[in-house]
Amino acid sequence: MSIENTEVLLKVEGISKSFGGKRILKDVSLSLNKGDLKVLIGPSGGGKSTLLQCINLLITPDKGKIFLNNRDVSFNKKKDVLALRQQIGMIFQDFNLFDHLTALDNVSIALRKVKKMSKKDAYIRAQMELERVGLGDKLHHYPAELSGGQKQRVSIARALAMDPLLLLLDEPTSALDPELISEVLTVIRELSNSGMTMLMATHQMGFVKSLAQEILFMENGRIIEHDTPENLLNKSKVRTRTQDFCSKLL
């Protein structure tokens, strides 16, 4: 176990994953300090989603280690896996709100059923989180009655209600109409400013440049470049792969 830096919240060491003989992640390592916002960018199929899902063990890595708060996470002890997932919030590209539940129930159900909170306490907390993402007036709306941006904000509230140490966001704005993107990015920006640690796959370069501590550029299952946005996008003398990719984005 490595305890060289007490500020390190998440450390991923040499994660590999194959699907049907095809290597999707090849020896990927990264680390996040408390309060960091790091972004994963790179071409489609590069392994960003797979990496994010390996970190909260929705996908079990074939190889490698994950340390959360310097604790070595075991991949196959069911209890440890469930406990880890409670500590890591996950935001999906297509929201994955529970279709049969109102916004309030979407946010409170894990509090009640996973954290075993009373219904009353769970509702109080859920309402607070929904108000925080600007949806205090949509508590009793079902997912089908919400816009994409509102759905994504409910899903952020749902993750935050669990008091996660860390948020993983997998292209949270990619499924949104352009005019809805900013309302979601505003919420994420506020979260980052309030000190939430986040690892986010995104291609919103304006957001990345203004907020990310580090870009991890991922291609063919490897992180092939990682540095500050400034160094990767502006300063470098040699043209970086990241620059190359980003120039084609818009």
Added chain:
Amino acid sequence: MFLDVSFYLNQVIPALNKGLMVSLALIFPSATCGLIIGIIIGTMRAFGKGPIYGFATVYATIFRGTPLVVQLFILYFGLPNLGIYLSPYLAAVLGFTLCSGAYHSEYIRGALLSIKKGQILAAQALGFSTWSSLTNIILPQAMRRALPGCGNEIIYLIKYSSLAYIITCIELTGQGKIIASMTFRFSEVFLVVGFYYLVMVTIATWLLKKLEERFYVPGFGSR
């Protein structure tokens, strides 16, 4: 002779009411237990692997693939060969339960398989255990999707409960047959019998509609 009121009041109605009670005593437990079995078997067929999947599939295949009358005959006349003696009533309830369970399982299985992968992923990401995501997320959604089909199956059950008289469990149809043979007034008696079933089915349909409304969620169910 259709207007022979005293014939209806004194003979037909009392006999049929007695039969109706037996019919209801057949339908309620069969519908309830059939649905429970359907949920269990449907879940095993949708998510089970190996022997669990195999068992559930064999069960559904046998009970959907053979006539209900044959199943009833085996339960009532066949099981005694193995030393198992069931009363006509018990044999009928068991037969109806097993048969409707097999049909329910088909609707439940379809509903379970229609649930988007992301729903399960989101539940897992929040730390739900497999069991907890099944009971809190997957089944409530699946039940809404399965409700119209399962409701239909219960309506069928009301009607095929009339087969119980064949194994000498004298319910509504059986009573009708007895009184019709005694009086030779078949068409009158069975018109009334038919009317009884129509009323039962109408009430069941109305209850199911209420149930669907009660569990209605926008963007759900009607799909």
